[in-house]
């Protein structure tokens with residue numbers, strides 16, 4: 388089997404995570420190029436992963452890249468995905484794929500037109516516990532899902548761009564989006580969104596105008612409800628992502644994508660503990676590689692990146708206007 392030639396655009400924190408995942412899948416792919424703005428940093432990064440450094444995307448695409456992993460901060464998306472897919476390159480794009488729907492739709496449409504495999508980095512969906520829940524729903528074991536609650540709590544200043552709402556979109560758009568994506572995936576497409584946000588803990592930190600307290604209610608015509616919240620004022624150095632799902636015959640308490648307690652609630656309650664060690668970044672990349680080989684859509688297409696972005700942007704609009712938004 389010919390190994391896929393992978394290029395990485397954006398050599399920061401998550402870029403390193405993807406480069407490591409490519410290394411784990413070394414029998415089917417190799418990282419051949421890394422591209423970033425800062426020449427010395429890119430050189431150092433590329434040397435660490437045995438790849439060639441680039442500061443121009445065009446030159447990296449010209450070196451016969453099969454798959455481009457886009458790990459840029461959201462504000463830096465200015466047409467690179469469109470450029471890559473027009474060159475016939477498959478793409479895996481980190482969330483949030485953009486900060487507005489015009490840009491998001493432009494990427495999705497360009498990828499569809501080019502006929503390439505285009506995936507979004509919602510890697511939570513590859514976790515063992517998430518997959519077990521999905522299988523239970525598919526098999527009719529769980530029944531209808533009625534309630535999804537979830538949180539994303541942390542306490543860190545993160546990168547400079549992250550603190551700026553205009554560059555990151557804010558905590559709801561940049562972080563809570565993962566949990567919103569799970570809600571959308573497991574509860575369904577909401578009809579309404581209501582949200583409140585505030586910069587409560589960091590208003591005195593220079594350059595920090597992002598929300599650090601937020602809550603979203605997702606509404607459905609038939610009564611289903613999703614309730615999500617985020618804060619960047621919780622325990623320093625800890626990222627706590629928790630969610631719970633209540634369905635007719637089953638509940639799930641998730642402490643991560645790989646760990647959950649599922650309870651079968653009909654008759655005498657019976658619990659099932661899920662605790663596995665799936666590397667979701669590797670699983671996500673393996674799925675993209677299989678999609679390329681098998682000429683099929685990836686498990687999480689780029690259009691899902693746009694679909695979930697639409698919800699968090701509506702939440703931001705709701706908070707700004709103080710009203711519920713109909714989608």
Ligand SMILES: NC(=O)c1ccc[n+]([C@@H]2O[C@H](COP(=O)([O-])OP(=O)(O)OC[C@H]3O[C@@H](n4cnc5c(N)ncnc54)[C@H](O)[C@@H]3O)[C@@H](O)[C@H]2O)c1
Nearest residue numbers: 397398399400401423424458459460461463481482483546
């Ligand atoms: N899936 C996840 O759980 C997860 C986790 C962290 C970050 N992310 C996402 O990954 C993306 C990057 O986040 P990060 O934490 O790696 O950020 P980072 O600040 O650590 O790295 C970003 C890199 O992109 C580079 N860059 C910025 N603008 C550029 C441009 N125009 N051209 C080329 N390079 C440019 C920067 O120099 C930096 O090296 C964000 O969208 C973030 O939301 C996802």
